Amino acid sequence: MLISARLGPLTFASLKREFAMPAPTNRFKIALKEKRPQMGCWIGLASPYAAEISATAGFDWLLVDGEHAPNDLRSILEQVRVIEASDSIPLARLPIGETWLIKQYLDAGIQSLLVPMVETKDQAEELVRAVRYPPIGSRGVGSSLARASMFAAIDDYLTTADDQICLIVQVENRAGMAALDGILETEVDGVFIGPADLAADMGHIGQAGHPEVKAAVLDAIKRTVAAGKAAGILTTDPEMQRQCLDLGATFVATDIDVTRFASAIRTSAQKALSLLPDQTASGRMTSANSSKYLQQLCKHWSHKAEVEFNETHGRINFSDGKSVEMSATQDYLSIVATTRARGDLEHWKQIIEQHLLRFAFREDCTPIWDQSSS
């Protein structure tokens, strides 16, 4: 316990009495103002436990997503709390930029907000007002019961809070891009360009990497930086990450916890199951046209599978582990159907059979499968 000759035990109460406490310093906002690039990650697992794991990774910032993740203010606050305990800085994305919601997020102590779907200068100006206290802004005064003021322990909160709020608006459709110059004239702290939604609105849904989309995104980043505002993006494309940073973007998210976890756990399961033996079934189709049907099936699947064949042998390998190997004589076609350990062998046999019978529609030559299959 530290003891001061004048103050006695240096407790929170004694310090509070002695020193007026301002709102917490927003390191993220300072870094953006000083144009120091900050690397981030999207957090959509909607779990404080998962957020705590991500907070050990070392990202400069973590965006807790309230738009596309199953979050509400309570769950976001729990995740913000665990991130605050790390070296990463928490940001939160609202589901929509409405004043009442912004008030709750700010009173919960979230100092860096990302607001989606901003399309006009007027909308941006209203959001700026929503994160500022009167008389210049419209943020309701409730700090006496708010976590943001440490429940009134920060007695200078009301007069120091505005400067520590970082408001970032998302421009992510054609209307917002058309209004970007006006939005940049407002007091927003930064503009985040949303490639996924912009691609959709530009008619390239699901194609955030489309050349037209990339060109529009890079142009918006360039214009935002030129206007003296912080520019940011979320992109998992390493080339795009580098291009945005080279243009002066200062908050770049490079990954998403959900997709990272989903990909890793699926790969892990496939590796585990690959230790098990494949399933195979052998069959025979009696026909004098076996070579013709073998070659037809190989040609049919050559555009979507790895295929090797000649007049007497053929092998077709699909990326999901399904394969079929065939040998043709003058009298019959031998068939070996294979799937991975948990594949649907019966369904795979049916698919092979349906294709062969479609080729052999003039004959009655249904394949006969061996009863034992491994």
Ligand SMILES: O=C(O)C(=O)C[C@H](O)[C@@H](O)CO
């Ligand atoms: O439009 C975008 O891109 C974003 O706003 C980010 C997405 O919402 C995020 O969910 C990743 O697709």
